[in-house]
Amino acid sequence: MEIRLPAMSPTMEEGTLARWLVKPGDAVKPGQVIAEIETDKATMELESDEAGTIVALAVAEGSDGVKVGTVIATLAVAGEDAPALAERPAPAAAPEPAERPAAAAAPAPAPPPAKVPATAPAKVPDAVPAEPAPTVATRRQTVREALRDAMAEEMRANPRVFVMGEEVAYYQGAYKVTQGLLDEFGDRRVVDTPITEYGFAGLGVGAAMGGLRPIVEFMTMNFAMQAIDHIVNSAAKTNYMSGGQMRCPIVFRGPNGAAARVAAQHSQNFAPWYASVPGLIVLSPYDAADAKGLLKAAIRSPDPVVFLENELLYGRSFEVPEGEHVVPIGRARRHRAGRDVTLVSYSIGVEVALAAAEALAGEGISAEVLDLRSLRPLDEAAILESLARTHRMVVVEEGWPRCSIASEVIAICMEKGFDDLDAPVLRVTDADVPLPYAANLEKAALVDSSKVVAAVRSLFR
Amino acid sequence: MGQSPKGRAEGPARHATPAVPGRFDALPEIVRHQPDRETYLGFYRMMLLIRRFEEKAGQLYGMGLIGGFCHLYIGQEAVVTGLQAAISPGRDSVITGYRDHGHMLACGIPAKAVMAELTGRAAGISKGKGGSMHMFSVEHGFYGGHGIVGAQVPIGAGLAFAHKYRADVLGEEGGVCLAYFGDGAANQGQVYEAFNMAELWKLPVVFVIENNQYAMGTSVNRASAEDQLYRRGESFRIEGLQVDGMDVLAVRGAATLAIDWARTRGPILLEMKTYRYRGHSMSDPAKYRTRDEVSQVREQQDPIDQAGREIVALGLATDAELKAIDREVRAEVAEAADFAEQAPEPELAELFTDVLVERA
Numbered sequence: 001m002e003i004r005l006p007a008m009s010p011t012m013e014e015g016t017l018a019r020w021l022v023k024p025g026d027a028v029k030p031g032q033v034i035a036e037i038e039t040d041k042a043t044m045e046l047e048s049d050e051a052g053t054i055v056a057l058a059v060a061e062g063s064d065g066v067k068v069g070t071v072i073a074t075l076a077v078a079g080e081d082a083p084a085l086a087e088r089p090a091p092a093a094a095p096e097p098a099e100r101p102a103a104a105a106a107p108a109p110a111p112p113p114a115k116v117p118a119t120a121p122a123k124v125p126d127a128v129p130a131e132p133a134p135t136v137a138t139r140r141q142t143v144r145e146a147l148r149d150a151m152a153e154e155m156r157a158n159p160r161v162f163v164m165g166e167e168v169a170y171y172q173g174a175y176k177v178t179q180g181l182l183d184e185f186g187d188r189r190v191v192d193t194p195i196t197e198y199g200f201a202g203l204g205v206g207a208a209m210g211g212l213r214p215i216v217e218f219m220t221m222n223f224a225m226q227a228i229d230h231i232v233n234s235a236a237k238t239n240y241m242s243g244g245q246m247r248c249p250i251v252f253r254g255p256n257g258a259a260a261r262v263a264a265q266h267s268q269n270f271a272p273w274y275a276s277v278p279g280l281i282v283l284s285p286y287d288a289a290d291a292k293g294l295l296k297a298a299i300r301s302p303d304p305v306v307f308l309e310n311e312l313l314y315g316r317s318f319e320v321p322e323g324e325h326v327v328p329i330g331r332a333r334r335h336r337a338g339r340d341v342t343l344v345s346y347s348i349g350v351e352v353a354l355a356a357a358e359a360l361a362g363e364g365i366s367a368e369v370l371d372l373r374s375l376r377p378l379d380e381a382a383i384l385e386s387l388a389r390t391h392r393m394v395v396v397e398e399g400w401p402r403c404s405i406a407s408e409v410i411a412i413c414m415e416k417g418f419d420d421l422d423a424p425v426l427r428v429t430d431a432d433v434p435l436p437y438a439a440n441l442e443k444a445a446l447v448d449s450s451k452v453v454a455a456v457r458s459l460f461r
Numbered sequence: 462m463g464q465s466p467k468g469r470a471e472g473p474a475r476h477a478t479p480a481v482p483g484r485f486d487a488l489p490e491i492v493r494h495q496p497d498r499e500t501y502l503g504f505y506r507m508m509l510l511i512r513r514f515e516e517k518a519g520q521l522y523g524m525g526l527i528g529g530f531c532h533l534y535i536g537q538e539a540v541v542t543g544l545q546a547a548i549s550p551g552r553d554s555v556i557t558g559y560r561d562h563g564h565m566l567a568c569g570i571p572a573k574a575v576m577a578e579l580t581g582r583a584a585g586i587s588k589g590k591g592g593s594m595h596m597f598s599v600e601h602g603f604y605g606g607h608g609i610v611g612a613q614v615p616i617g618a619g620l621a622f623a624h625k626y627r628a629d630v631l632g633e634e635g636g637v638c639l640a641y642f643g644d645g646a647a648n649q650g651q652v653y654e655a656f657n658m659a660e661l662w663k664l665p666v667v668f669v670i671e672n673n674q675y676a677m678g679t680s681v682n683r684a685s686a687e688d689q690l691y692r693r694g695e696s697f698r699i700e701g702l703q704v705d706g707m708d709v710l711a712v713r714g715a716a717t718l719a720i721d722w723a724r725t726r727g728p729i730l731l732e733m734k735t736y737r738y739r740g741h742s743m744s745d746p747a748k749y750r751t752r753d754e755v756s757q758v759r760e761q762q763d764p765i766d767q768a769g770r771e772i773v774a775l776g777l778a779t780d781a782e783l784k785a786i787d788r789e790v791r792a793e794v795a796e797a798a799d800f801a802e803q804a805p806e807p808e809l810a811e812l813f814t815d816v817l818v819e820r821a
Contacts, residue, residue, distance in 0.1 A: 159631055188630050194661070199615045199654025206619020206638075209604050210554065212626055233609050234616060242597035243588030244815035246604070278816050302818035 001050065003073040005059075005066050008039050010260045011311055015039045016064040017072060026054045028075070035072070038064075040144065040315040041176040052077040138289075138319040146288035146320050147177050147253075147309065150295035151215060153324075155185055158213060161299055164191035164200060165217030165254075174219045175255060175314055201227030201252070205234045208250040213299060218254035221270050221308060227252075228273075235304035236279030251298045253307035256284070257348060257398050258446060260312065264434035269399030271346070274306040275375040275408070281329055282376040284308040286350035288318035290373055293327030301329065308375075310348045310398075330374045332382035338368035341456050342386040344409055345396040346372040349447065353396045356452035365456060375405055383409060384417045391422035392459045398447050401429040423459040428452045482703040482734075483691050488722075491704065494543075494713035498777040504546065504709045505772060506786050508538035508765045511563040513787075513794045514572055515739075518562065518579055522743050526802060527579045530608075531593045534563035536738040539764035540671050541567040543712025544639060544731075547720050552634060554624070556604040556617045557641035559594035560671075564641065568601040572793060576801035583807040584800070590807070590815065611649030614642055614668065618655040621666035621728075637665045637723045645676025647690050656697040656728070663727035667719045668694070670730065671706065673737040678749035691732035699728050706733030707762045710771075736762070 005015060016038040022028060028048045035046040055074040059066055066072065141149070155161045162185075167174045169182040169192040182190045193200040197218065204216040218224040224231065231252055238248045258267035275282045281303050285291040291309070298305040335350060336357050343353040350371045357367035370386050372378065387393055393413060395406035406427035413425045431445040484490070496504065515533040522531050534541075537560075545555070545567035557564045565575050570586060578585030578596055586596050594608040604620060607613040617640025628635030646652060647670050659666050670690045674681055682688045691701035700722070704715040715731055722729045736758045740747050772778050 162626065162630075188626065194654075194657055196654040196657065198651045199618075199658060202612060202615025202651060203619035203622055203655065203658060206556075206604070206616035206621075207623045207626070208619070209616065210620040210623025210627075212623045229609060229612065230615070234607070234612055237595075238597070238605075239818060240815045241587055241591040241595040242599075242605075242815075243586070243590050244819070245587075245599045246597040247818060281817070 001052075001075050001077050002071045003034075003048070003075055005037065005068055005070045005072050006046070007068045008037065008044050009041055010262050011315070012039050012041075012068060013315075014065050014067050017059050017061060017066055018043060020057055020061050022054050022057075024054050024056050028052060028054060040142070041174075042172070048075065050075060050077045137322045139322055140317050141288045141292075141320045142315055142317050143285075143288045143291045143309070144175070144177055144179075144314040146292035146318075147295055148179055148181070150292045150299070151178070152181060152184065154296055154299040155181070155189060158299075159189075160211065161213040161215065162189040162191065162207075163215040163217060164193055164204060166193055166195055166219050168192060168217050173217075175311060177309075177314070178217065197223050197226040198230065201230040202234060204250055204252075205230050205238075205248060208235070208248045208304075209238070209246060213249050215251045215253060215299060218252065220259075220266060220311070221254050221256040222266050222268055224252065224254065224270070231274070231280070231304070231306065232277050236277050238279075239303070240279055247302055248304050249302050251295070251301075251305045251307055253295070253298075254309060255311040255314070256308035257310050258312075258430070258435055258442075261437060261439065261442065263437040267435040269308075269347075269397070269430075270306075271308055271375050271399060272404045272408075274308075275378070275405060277376075279304070280376060281305040281374075282308065283329065283374050284310075284347045285373055286313065286335075286345075286347055286371050288316070289320045289325065290327055290333065290371070292320055293325045294329070294373060296326045297329050300326070308347065313348055313351075316351075327373070330377040330379060332379035333371045333373055334368065334382075334386070335371050336367070336369040338366040338390065340366045340390060341392040341394065341459060342368045342370055342383075342390045343394050343396055343452065343456075344370045344372065344383060344386075346375060346405065347398065349396040349398045352398070352447055352449050352452060355449035356396070356456065359449060359453050360456055363453075363457075365460065367456065372405070372409075378408065378412075380412050380416070383412055384420070387413055387417045388420045391420055392456075393421075393425040394452060394455050394459070395425065395427045395429075396447060396452050397427065397429045399430055401427055401432055404429060426455045426459065428455045482705060483689055483732075484702045485695075485700045488700050488702055488729075489718060491702065491711060491714045491718060493708075494710040494717070496710065496713070500546075501710075501768070501772055501775075501777055502786065504542050504713070505765070505768050505783065506790060507542045507567060508709065508768065509787060509790045510572065510793065511538045511542070511566050512765060513790050514566060514576070514797070515562060517794045517798050518576070519739070519743070521576075521580065521798060521801070527593070528581065529592055530559065531579070531743045532560040532741065533739040533743075534560055534737075536758070536764075537671060537673055537706065537735045538563060539709040539712050539768075540669070540706045540733045540735050541641070543709045544667075544669060544716045546713055547716035548637065548639060550602055552602075553636040553720075554602045554604055554617075554620045554638045555641075556613045556620060556638065557606070558610060558613055558643060558646060559606070559608050560643070561594065561596060561606045565596055565598070565601075565603060565606075568598065568603045570598050570601050570603065572797035573800045576797040577804050580801040580804070581806065582801060582804035583811070584804040588807055588811060588815075590811070611642060611646040611652050614640055614646065614649070614652045615655040615658075616640075617668075618659045618664055618666055618728075621659065621664035621723075622662065624665050625662070635665065635724070637667060637720055639667050639669060641669045641671055643676065644670060644672040644674065644681045644685070644690060645679070647672075647693055648676075648684060652693075653697070656694050656699055659728040660694075660697045660699050665723045666728045667716075667723045668699070668728060668730045670732045671735055672732055673735050675737065675741065675749065677741040678745070680749070689732075691730060694728070694730040699730050701730040701732065703732045703734060706735035707764045707767065709764055709768055
């Protein structure tokens with residue numbers, strides 16, 4: 001039988017075959033560990049399900065980027081004819097894995113530009129760098145590593161900074177974001193909590209009032225609903241209620257929004273909830289550079305910050321400036337310049353918007369992509385400035401449509417940008433339903449670039 | 462359902478002092494404090510200040526000068542007076558719920574600043590933006606003033622976490638947190654989340670349950686499966702102690718024990734058996750207990766009268782001297798009330814300040 005690389009988490013797409021613990025000819029028993037697989041979250045042991053003899057290893061030790069579903073070894077199951085199997089050639093190359101469920105996959109490719117009116121303008125030069133090419137050296141990092149580095153750098157700089165949450169220390173982070181922090185800072189500053197969100201959120205608030213700088217990790221923001229009283233009532237309102245005396249410098253962070261196939265109770269975007277609360281700062285970065293720079297700014301902030309990450313982005317790699325990199329709170333970022341329409345988004349929605357912009361470029365529509373990054377305070381000036389140039393806007397949001405960040409952006413355009421509008425501002429969001437489990441329903445519920453492209457086209461009819 | 466809990470009487474709650482206060486065997490017995498003259502008169506004066514302040518706040522509420530919710534501490538004065546006397550302001554921290562006026566006075570915050578907050582004036586301790594339930598003083602180590610029942614308990618555990626962290630990691634002086642809550646809050650789940658972490662991490666915190674017998678209108682034994690609240694930490698291995706909260710010297714004695722325990726060993730739970738004379742808030746219809754019950758406690762167990770009688774019996778002061786203290790206190794409270802009435806309201810521009818920390 002063929003042993004294939006299994007998916008070891010809801011979002012795993014590939015892994016590294018770190019080590020083989022068996023060689024051809026070895027007999028294995030059910031439950032015996034045959035290999036160590038490094039996923040983007042952890043190093044995990046792969047066990048044999050069957051008793052038998054290893055016939056061949058198809059993937060060399062140390063291979064990285066092995067796709068889920070790839071045949072990595074063949075096993076002669078006890079009773080099968082081992083020599084016959086051995087004569088079969090080992091797979092020469094890793095086969096492509098079966099298509100992954102929608103949410104875990106990269107944004108869908110843009111649909112063919114069949115329906116574009118013939119009057120579409122000639123293709124414009126696009127992908128103009130939105131920000132000047134960085135003059136500082138950069139290096140490629142995952143969002144996960146960038147977040148970890150941000151915490152580690154701030155913890156080195158300020159002994160009052162500590163991190164607490166479920167599995168942040170010995171487990172190295174449920175999503176591996178706090179990997180290595182325990183080794184460097186010890187368990188007084190990297191604190192594993194019991195599963196007690198309401199309690200440890202309140203405890204973190206008290207520690208902040210008591211002069212420390214806590215980073216409170218929620219395993220996912222879904223669980224922070226158990227603690228939202230402390231985030232809103234205890235943290236956000238303290239400075240105001242005390243007439244400006246009592247500070248609460250705390251960061252509540254964790255993955256937010258839909259992951260992959262984890263269904264309704266584990267898939268929700270809380271950005272609009274927190275962004276509606278005066279007294280909070282709400283940040284939701286897309287790429288690794290912003291993840292690092294904004295988390296550092298959050299940790300230094302004298303105000304309470306809700307820092308919304310995205311599980312699907314943790315493993316994505318981007319260029320991150322070397323050395324000290326802090327991104328100011330409250331400023332949007334243009335990821336792509338354009339002149340016909342502005343796509344406004346944040347977090348994983350930016351990825352969708354960029355894919356849509358690329359597809360639209362093929363149809364001769366030049367789309368600008370504006371990443372809000374900071375949801376409270378919101379960079380109204382950047383939204384209105386872009387609208388004043390493109391005169392059309394679509395808000396792309398991985399979240400529900402009602403009372404959303406999109407709703408807010410549209411209100412701003414109505415109130416302050418009305419004269420610049422050549423068309424109504426549209427929103428492209430998830431469906432207004434609890435997120436379903438079935439792969440096809442989930443795909444239909446989530447925002448994707450084809451929906452964005454369709455919305456933009458409708459503005460040019 | 463429909464049956465009364467085994468071994469418990471229905472109807473009006475038992476009140477105040479049990480014959481033998483409960484405690485865990487691991488704890489030493491409380492040694493009732495033996496004050497010198499100055500200390501005992503100081504306790505008497507503080508309890509009286511809280512009483513007269515609250516009476517005045519009740520009057521100002523009736524006149525429409527104080528709005529919203531206003532929860533008076535009358536009857537419970539011995540609890541905060543005895544406990545606060547045992548801590549070091551500036552080093553230790555204090556946090557409580559919404560019935561917080563007495564705690565602020567006992568922390569040494571000027572009566573004027575508290576009363577002006579109640580009337581919503583710019584000179585209030587929170588610039589008029591917090592009101593009765595939301596007052597803080599960084600200077601006096603008073604961390605609120607929290608309006609959500611039970612929320613102050615994990616926050617208090619967090620203050621204790623900061624005390625321990627500052628000692629262990631930063632090499633600063635350690636402190637203890639006194640986290641006060643009521644018998645009603647004692648049924649909130651987050652209290653037990655805090656207990657668990659406090660004992661797990663040996664945080665220097667004294668959890669003080671001010672058991673005034675009623676959570677709004679619900680008596681303790683109509684709401685609590687375990688109504689001996691000092692035992693509520695048992696499954697977290699937190700030692701507990703029941704104290705006559707109407708006897709300021711018993712409270713002061715328990716405070717020494719508890720604070721020493723918290724500094725050296727970790728959390729401890731004090732159940733202060735006390736009684737609230739007034740309604741839960743100013744709008745309490747008081748249908749859940751009899752007038753007789755209240756007047757019986759007032760006559761037999763009033764913390765201020767008891768202390769006054771003992772002071773005179775011990776020859777520490779005369780009745781005339783105690784009356785002089787009362788006159789002084791009344792004058793101080795009257796001055797605070799006049800100030801709070803006359804002080805200007807906040808400037809309208811204050812509406813938008815302090816939402817976030819002001820950036821230079």
